[in-house]
Amino acid sequence: MFKQYDLPYGHEALEPTIDALTVETHHDKHHATYTANLNALAEKAGVADMPIEQLLANLDTIADPALRTGLRNNGGGFYNHNLYFSTIAPNGGGEPTGVLAEKINAAFGSFDAFKEQISALAVGQFGSGWAWLSVTPAGELVLSASGNQDNPISLGTGNTPIFTIDVWEHAYYLKYRNLRPAYVKEFFNVVDWKAVEQNYLRAVQK
Ligand code: MN3
Numbered sequence: 001m002f003k004q005y006d007l008p009y010g011h012e013a014l015e016p017t018i019d020a021l022t023v024e025t026h027h028d029k030h031h032a033t034y035t036a037n038l039n040a041l042a043e044k045a046g047v048a049d050m051p052i053e054q055l056l057a058n059l060d061t062i063a064d065p066a067l068r069t070g071l072r073n074n075g076g077g078f079y080n081h082n083l084y085f086s087t088i089a090p091n092g093g094g095e096p097t098g099v100l101a102e103k104i105n106a107a108f109g110s111f112d113a114f115k116e117q118i119s120a121l122a123v124g125q126f127g128s129g130w131a132w133l134s135v136t137p138a139g140e141l142v143l144s145a146s147g148n149q150d151n152p153i154s155l156g157t158g159n160t161p162i163f164t165i166d167v168w169e170h171a172y173y174l175k176y177r178n179l180r181p182a183y184v185k186e187f188f189n190v191v192d193w194k195a196v197e198q199n200y201l202r203a204v205q206k
Contacts, residue, residue, distance in 0.1 A: 002042065002052060004035040005082040013090040017189045019175045027085060030170055034077030034149070041070045052079045053160075056153040076149030080130055084166050087199070089192035100197035107141040114143075115188060118165065121145040122184045128168040133196070134159035135203040160206070162199035163191070 007027055012020035042048040045067050047055050056075050062068040095111050096104055108114035114133075121143055122131035129147040136142055136159050144152060144159075152159040165187055172183035 001048060002035060002038050002078055004031060004078070005085050007085060009090050014088065014190050017186045018088075018172075022170075022172065022174045025174075026166075026170055027081070031077070031081040031085070034074045034081065037070065037074040038078045041067060041074060045071060047071070053153055056151070057156070059154060072154055073149050076151055076154050079153070080149055080151055080164060080166070083161055083164050083199075087163050087192050087195045088187075088190040089195070090190070092190040092192040093188060094193065096193040096197060098197055100193065100200050103141050103200065118143050119181075119184050122165045122167050123181050125167050130167065131165040132161050133163040134161045135200060139204045141200075160199075160203040162203055163196045 007023075010020075011024040011027075014023055039048065042050070042055070045062055045064070047062070052075060055071065056079060059068055059072050059075075062071060095101065101111065104111055104114045108117060118131050118133060122145065125131060125145040125147065127147060129145060130151065131145045132143065132152055134142050134144065134152045134157070142159060144157070146152070146155060151164075152161050165184060167180060167184070172180065176183040176186075
């Protein structure tokens with residue numbers, strides 16, 4: 001049974017960066033639906049007890065094409081949104097500190113350069129998708145973008161995502177309309193860099 005991340009903040013808590021109706025619809029409808037669909041499909045495929053990372057990394061072992069596609073889309077939707085909602089917070093924003101700041105500076109030159117590069121990936125992703133900060137098996141930070149509900153795990157990169165920007169229109173359209181660049185720029189006001197650092201530390205301990 002896969003469990004949706006419970007928001008430890010109210011729907012209105014991310015205002016004005018992300019409006020309450022968007023958070024409510026995004027978490028309580030979209031994310032909840034991916035989770036319910038995933039649970040039904042995983043039951044059918046006999047993988048309900050598998051950790052989601054393992055499931056997404058081994059989609060090619062699901063023989064039935066319809067089940068495989070359903071698990072890829074809904075398993076991705078479940079995993080991606082758990083990461084998304086757990087790395088934003090009402091008191092977010094600012095810059096990373098500690099080991100994450102050091103790693104970002106080493107990989108990208110500076111926090112501003114990192115922001116610029118991941119923002120360009122987020123804005124440039126054609127159609128629905130995601131931008132990612134991930135950790136390689138060697139412990140290096142890398143950036144990528146993906147379409148639909150794919151992610152670095154389901155794409156077989158072997159990397160572990162630690163931070164993401166959702167650029168599906170349901171993530172921003174009510175407030176930012178067609179202006180994805182404005183949403184991506186403001187999004188950094190709610191990023192919980194402490195949570196991202198915890199994800200980094202977990203990823204390198206694997
Ligand atoms: Mn979304």
